[in-house]
Amino acid sequence: MDDPPQALTRTQAQEAVEGIGWRLLLGELVTAVPLDSLAEGAGLLAAVTADLGAQGDAHLRADLRPDHLRLTLQDRSRGAVTAADVDLARRITAVLDRPVAPVGDRRVGDAQELEIAVDALDIPAVRPFWAAVLAMVPQPGDDEALVDPAGRLPAVWFQQMDAARPQRNRIHLDITVPHDVADARVAAALAAGGTLLSDDEARAFWVLADPEGNEVCVCTWQDRDAQDRDAPSPAVSPAG
Known part of the structure; x- marks a missing residue:
């Protein structure tokens, strides 16, 4: 049996998604997408869940409102962010940024x-x-x-x-x-x-x-882990 993926430190998790519109809050990766309607959000969420498949069930949570779609990622069985969550964040971002459904900048400041x-x-x-x-x-x-x-x-x-x-x-x-x-x-x-x-x-x-x-x-997540203060480069490289 494969070992479960290792939890990332707070610094590693945030640095890995900093440039793609996600933020680390209370052990979750969070992004919020502005919407014009529930129908628009439902379409985006359907595209995201289709891309993630069954893997999304163990990591993704969604909150859909008429003006925004809020998405969070975490290994739910462990209550931690892992490299798998970073990979899913990148996949979700790619779906949201497709030309067929442009959504503009994600409002991470509202999270x-x-x-x-x-x-x-x-x-x-x-x-x-x-x-x-x-x-x-x-x-x-x-x-x-x-x-x-x-x-x-x-x-x-x-x-x-x-x-x-x-x-x-x-x-x-x-x-x-x-x-x-x-x-x-x-x-x-x-x-x-x-x-x-x-x-x-x-x-x-x-x-x-x-x-x-x-x-x-x-x-904030910052300055909470001793290992983060002298941490080496992230275990997963930031996108960009």
Whole structure:
């Protein structure tokens, strides 16, 4: 039996698709195609799925709206991006860029993902409650995070606390954006009355607060893996 494909580091995954209109968000490759109608999007999605065949079932997820088609790629059984996903991204891009169905630039800046973070002293004690009340299941590849099996609700993850913090909120939002729009998102939030509490971990995340102290982190994939900081050239070469 062949060994399963190796998961790529965040840097390897993003560099491999940077030039073809995809971005890495929460362990998925994401692109968004602007549309004029549902019919246009249905035609594009049909062309994509016909090209990918059965292989697409294990990797591709699609969200079709009248104004855009959002596509995500990940090895769903492992919860990780592999070289196979990069290959599929290139194949999908080739389909979308065919002269018979030109779609223009993909709007990667519109792609984003929301997570809910729960600070807890005893994560194994509180996680079953959240799984039950939200009807969620463990995330593949990360049993400590919970995901909606239907893919509609934001993921919930649990942050270990060393001591109780009754003086501040213990649930906050994490908004993950493409790495090349993070600075603008932070600037917009600050201009709208927010406060920068910490940029010690930037570019991985910036901690912001609204005027009453409620917190949100603006997150990217960058600077999260030690191996990424001194990583060699990507295992898959970028297209271009």
